Amino acid sequence: xxxxxxxxxxxxxxxxxxxxxxxxxxxxxxxxxxxxxxxxxxxxxxxxxxxxxxxxxxxxxxxxxxxxxxxxxxxxxxxxxxxxxxxxxxxxxxxxxxxxxxxxxxxxxxxxxxxxxxxxxxxxxx
Amino acid sequence: xxxxxxxxxxxxxxxxxxxxxxxxxxxxxxxxxxxxxxxxxxxxxxxxxxxxxxxxxxxxxxxxxxxxxxxxxxxxxxxxxxxxxxxxxxxxxxxxxxxxxxxxxxxxxxxxxxxxxxxxxxxxxxxxxxxxxxxxxxxxxxxxxxxxxxxxxxxxxxxxxxxxxxxxxxxxxxxxxxxxxxxxxxxxxxxxxxxxxxxxxxxxxxxxxxxxxxxxxxxxxxxxxxxxxxxxxxxxxxxxxxxxxxxxxxxxxxxxxxxxxxxxxxxxxxxxxxxxxxxxxxxxxxxxxxxxxxxxxxxxxxxxxxxxxxxxxxxxxxxxxxxxxxxxxxxxxxxxxxxxxxxxxxxxxxxxxxxxxxxxxxxxxxxxxxxxxxxxxxxxxxxxxxxxxxxxxxxxxxxxxxxxxxxxxxxxxxxxxxxxxxxxxxxxxxxxxxxxxxxxxxxxxxxxxxxxxxxxxxxxxxxxxxxxxxxxxxxxxxxxxxxxxxxxxxxxxxxxxxxxxxxxxx
Numbered sequence: 355x356x357x358x359x360x361x362x363x364x365x366x367x368x369x370x371x372x373x374x375x376x377x378x379x380x381x382x383x384x385x386x387x388x389x390x391x392x393x394x395x396x397x398x399x400x401x402x403x404x405x406x407x408x409x410x411x412x413x414x415x416x417x418x419x420x421x422x423x424x425x426x427x428x429x430x431x432x433x434x435x436x437x438x439x440x441x442x443x444x445x446x447x448x449x450x451x452x453x454x455x456x457x458x459x460x461x462x463x464x465x466x467x468x469x470x471x472x473x474x475x476x477x478x479x480x
Numbered sequence: 481x482x483x484x485x486x487x488x489x490x491x492x493x494x495x496x497x498x499x500x501x502x503x504x505x506x507x508x509x510x511x512x513x514x515x516x517x518x519x520x521x522x523x524x525x526x527x528x529x530x531x532x533x534x535x536x537x538x539x540x541x542x543x544x545x546x547x548x549x550x551x552x553x554x555x556x557x558x559x560x561x562x563x564x565x566x567x568x569x570x571x572x573x574x575x576x577x578x579x580x581x582x583x584x585x586x587x588x589x590x591x592x593x594x595x596x597x598x599x600x601x602x603x604x605x606x607x608x609x610x611x612x613x614x615x616x617x618x619x620x621x622x623x624x625x626x627x628x629x630x631x632x633x634x635x636x637x638x639x640x641x642x643x644x645x646x647x648x649x650x651x652x653x654x655x656x657x658x659x660x661x662x663x664x665x666x667x668x669x670x671x672x673x674x675x676x677x678x679x680x681x682x683x684x685x686x687x688x689x690x691x692x693x694x695x696x697x698x699x700x701x702x703x704x705x706x707x708x709x710x711x712x713x714x715x716x717x718x719x720x721x722x723x724x725x726x727x728x729x730x731x732x733x734x735x736x737x738x739x740x741x742x743x744x745x746x747x748x749x750x751x752x753x754x755x756x757x758x759x760x761x762x763x764x765x766x767x768x769x770x771x772x773x774x775x776x777x778x779x780x781x782x783x784x785x786x787x788x789x790x791x792x793x794x795x796x797x798x799x800x801x802x803x804x805x806x807x808x809x810x811x812x813x814x815x816x817x818x819x820x821x822x823x824x825x826x827x828x829x830x831x832x833x834x835x836x837x838x839x840x841x842x843x844x845x846x847x848x849x850x851x852x853x854x855x856x857x858x859x860x861x862x863x864x865x866x867x868x869x870x871x872x873x874x875x876x877x878x879x880x881x882x883x884x885x886x887x888x889x890x891x892x893x894x895x896x897x898x899x900x901x902x903x904x905x906x907x908x909x910x911x912x913x914x915x916x917x918x919x920x921x922x923x924x925x926x927x928x929x930x931x932x933x934x935x936x937x938x939x940x941x942x943x944x945x946x947x948x949x950x951x952x953x954x955x956x957x958x959x960x961x962x963x964x965x966x967x968x969x970x971x972x973x974x975x976x977x978x979x980x981x982x983x984x985x986x
Contacts, residue, residue, distance in 0.1 A: 382489045412488075451488050463499060464516060475518065478494030478527075 381459050383450040384474040385414075390446050392468040397448050403462040404452055413450035420445045453480060496522040899968050 383400065387393040397414040404411040422443040427436065452459060456477055463473055497518040571579075571590055584591045893902045 380489050380494075460518065463518075467499065467516060473499040474496060474521070475499070476489055476491070476494050476496040478489045 377455050378453055378480045379456055380478045380480055381452045381454060381456065382476040382478075383452065383459070383463065384447065384476070385450070385471055386445055386447045386474075387471040388443065388445060389470050392471050393446050393448060396468050396471045396473075397450070400450055400462060403465075404450075404454070407454070407458060407462075409452055409454040409458070411450060411452050414448040415450075417447035417449060420447075492524065493527055494522075495520060495527050899964065899971075901967065901971055 385393055385396055385400075387396075401411060401414065422445070424439075424441040424443075426439050426441070428439050429437065459475060463475065467473065498521045499516050500519050501516055571588065575590060575592060576586060579591055580586055582591075895902055
């Protein structure tokens with residue numbers, strides 16, 4: 355723990371955008387999308403990219419899909435048989451955990467993004 | 481939830497970034513950077529990762545940390561984006577030129593700020609070759625980039641210059657190229673080639689004036705051909721005008737002299753002259769004074785057919801009149817006249833009237849078809865023809881006779897129901913309906929709970945079954961009611977005629 359703290363202090367005093375492979379962070383990448391195909395593709399690409407760079411990667415963990423339902427009357431007025439429309443909206447979420455330096459992650463994620471997939475990256479100390 | 485191990489990431493000591501589309505992806509920014517950028521989305525800025533986003537952007541965000549507008553673009557003149565704002569409404573000349581080139585209106589507004597570079601964002605997209613794509617029809621705003629000279633190294637991490645990733649060098653090394661060049665030049669050449677003379681075959685088919693060519697003797701030059709062609713074509717035009725000169729007449733003759741004259745040529749020339757000369761006087765229509773001329777001409781032409789008296793002198797003569805007796809046609813004509821006379825005179829004579837009466841036997845015996853044809857569909861609805869069944873007994877045998885019912889047997893008609901109708905008087909279909917309903921009831925009642933307490937599902941099922949059965953019963957009852965009505969009326973009629981008036985029906 356002391357070493358980690360020291361590490362953190364060292365990091366913060368560094369200026370500039372130097373990339374070095376020595377600083378490692380825990381990085382959690384959360385991918386969410388409405389489209390499973392694209393999402394799975396991006397996941398696979400990320401995993402592949404990380405494995406190519408010999409990073410430790412865990413995942414993809416599939417969070418249960420959230421289904422948002424909207425049930426409305428089909429009729430614009432109240433007349434007629436009571437028919438209802440059921441619209442649904444599925445959000446799929448995948449989580450990947452990596453341990454690497456953030457610049458590498460930035461590279462990987464910037465390259466292969468499909469439209470419709472939202473990427474969120476959380477970085478913490480090792 | 482006790483004893484949970486420390487998670488992978490401690491949210492309180494971490495920084496969260498979201499990948500968003502960059503809003504200032506214009507030409508002013510670094511062309512090698514992508515459309516998307518990581519933007520910090522959490523609020524606790526104690527922890528920061530200096531290596532993750534560019535330092536100047538990080539600085540932006542750090543200005544006012546607690547405000548929600550921390551990463552908003554600032555307005556007036558701050559930052560590299562607005563450094564080149566032109567004075568007033570005049571734009572620098574090169575900007576104006578580019579705007580005009582793109583076809584945008586030149587009204588002092590810099591539309592170039594809204595342009596977006598097309599970058600390679602989705603690396604997962606593949607190029608599929610469309611064999612039917614026509615690249616020469618590509619519109620002007622499509623640009624082709626030649627990237628054949630780019631070598632992408634396999635080691636994609638580091639490049640000579642720090643901070644520049646190799647994957648982004650593809651764009652810099654690819655040069656814009658004309659779209660037409662992208663396509664095979666042979667193909668474009670063929671497509672553009674309007675003159676297809678290269679594709680003319682050596683063995684030429686018939687030319688247009690092959691007749692003239694064939695008529696020419698060998699060794700003739702081609703110029704004569706052309707001249708001849710021209711003169712003939714001009715003759716064709718002039719022929720239909722009223723004015724025709726002898727010079728023109730000489731034209732074809734002169735050129736015709738150049739080849740060997742044949743007897744046909746002379747005749748042609750004569751006829752031609754006559755034709756021309758006659759046309760000079762008259763024009764296309766014939767007048768009355770030329771009837772004689774025409775008649776003579778016809779006579780000449782038809783000499784060999786021995787037609788005399790072709791010219792009508794005083795009165796109109798039918799061709800048959802001018803036929804002489806010794807010809808075959810004369811005999812035919814005679815016969816025709818005979819028959820015509822007979823026909824005309826026939827109605828005046830008394831004829832034998834032949835009455836053919838139909839045999840009475842046949843007309844009186846009726847066959848199946850005749851009989852069926854007399855039926856009308858109003859009473860006889862088309863139905864499937866079946867064998868007539870056994871006469872059904874209206875009254876079923878009584879199963880349990882009452883004690884003391886001595887004379888009670890099959891001939892007792894019991895009245896039942898609200899309308900007091902005889903029980904088995906009604907047609908069978910009602911019984912079928914009742915049978916069905918009873919069946920359904922019977923079948924549903926079987927899965928009754930055996931165990932003391934029934935679960936929710938079983939209760940639901942039972943209730944649903946009950947509902948169903950009630951629904952069916954209601955439907956059946958409705959149908960029965962309908963049936964009942966018509967039968968009631970019939971029963972009324974019957975009873976009115978037969979039964980005593982004290983019997984009260986309904």
